[in-house]
Amino acid sequence: MKKQLLFFPALGLILFAFLGLGAMHNRQDALEAVLTALKTGNATKLALRFEETIVLTLPEQTGTATRLQGQNQLASFFSQHPVSAFELKHKGKSPAGSYAIGTLKTQQTDYRVNIFLRGKGGKELIRELRIQTMD
Numbered sequence: 001m002k003k004q005l006l007f008f009p010a011l012g013l014i015l016f017a018f019l020g021l022g023a024m025h026n027r028q029d030a031l032e033a034v035l036t037a038l039k040t041g042n043a044t045k046l047a048l049r050f051e052e053t054i055v056l057t058l059p060e061q062t063g064t065a066t067r068l069q070g071q072n073q074l075a076s077f078f079s080q081h082p083v084s085a086f087e088l089k090h091k092g093k094s095p096a097g098s099y100a101i102g103t104l105k106t107q108q109t110d111y112r113v114n115i116f117l118r119g120k121g122g123k124e125l126i127r128e129l130r131i132q133t134m135d
Contacts, residue, residue, distance in 0.1 A: 039083070052066065101115075
């Protein structure tokens with residue numbers, strides 16, 4: 001009887017560990033997909049990772065946008081500033097989600113990028129994206 005009592009907590013602990021690893025893997029996958037979309041200047045793939053509304057900061061505009069509005073604004077930005085590269089400077093995790101900081105290189109100039117993701121509905125989505133000129 002004592003062995004059975006020890007078995008269930010151990011099973012629960014193992015299950016919890018697997019679920020935690022799965023969530024960490026999903027966070028990494030979400031962030032990697034976002035970084036890949038930035039490297040290629042693909043607004044459509046980037047918008048797939050947006051929350052329903054997003055805080056979007058671009059050099060000429062700042063505010064909240066729906067997923068479709070954000071996609072259109074980014075597509076316009078990327079068409080005016082073709083991306084040549086994206087250099088990741090730092091990434092990390094917080095209890096609220098993941099984040100990344102990097103430099104978006106375009107044909108005209110370089111931009112500082114801040115990305116903030118939040119866990120929602122079992123996956124991480126972008127809640128805020130900032131693309132700002134480097135001073």
